[in-house]
Amino acid sequence: MNDIAKTLIATALNMDPAGIDATTGLATTPQWDSLAHFRLVLALEERLARKLDPAEIVSIVDVSAVEALVDCPSTRNAS
């Protein structure tokens, strides 16, 4: 699992990164509430140094979606 994605999610959800796994998601994780989701989207935008478009925003539902955004080739050089 992508460590950056794991850290971003854990921070947004106020969870221990060790508790983030492939099953962590909007529908399955109680800590993933609306405020956590808000924090996560903003954290991703900060990480990617750009605003997400609607298709990306709506895709953020689980770990794999966050990994896909973080791993996006066009933003791989973002700090």
Place this chain on the structure above:
Amino acid sequence: MALSFLSKRSPADPYLVKPIKTARFSLVNCNVRQAVKVTLPWRQDKEVLHNLMMRKDGYSQLEWVKAMGRPDGNTLFYHAIVSKEAGGTIGTHRVKLNRFGTASMAIVIHARSWWGKDVFEEVRTGILDHFSASEKVERFYGRVLSRNFSSVYNYTKLGFRLIGYDRSAWRSPVTKEFCDTMHYEMLAEDWIARQAKGAIDE
């Protein structure tokens, strides 16, 4: 009798105007005066006006009364969200029902201390349960700004289908920016099936 053609208002639907109870809230169907009273805090709240996609960034009281419309128990409903524990109104939910059975929805939790406490999910579930039981309702619809991340989350969490999004479709009178919006829908029958499945799985 001769003037009866001037009054085309149907009587309120006795089922749809019934009060709705959830675990923590009473959803009280409002008449015109009550709807204006519970929504008045919004009329100068720029954040609320922006996210509701209202036309102006501030309203006089008279303008607000006109903008809110007249809840009639048939096509327009305002439910005050009243906390059972505290007794105060923390927000309002609006349903507009058109003649094709589409119920368009909006919700404002103006008491910010209640943000992040699953109010949207609980209230919207109560509304969907209630309205989907009516033959008049075929479908639920909601439109939100794409950057209203909490609302996007809530629609997704409730299982609504994203039917599309439009880019730069609305210009905010508050921020002056062109904004993207998302469109969500849920058929009443799908909501009923979803709830039945949830009850079986428990």
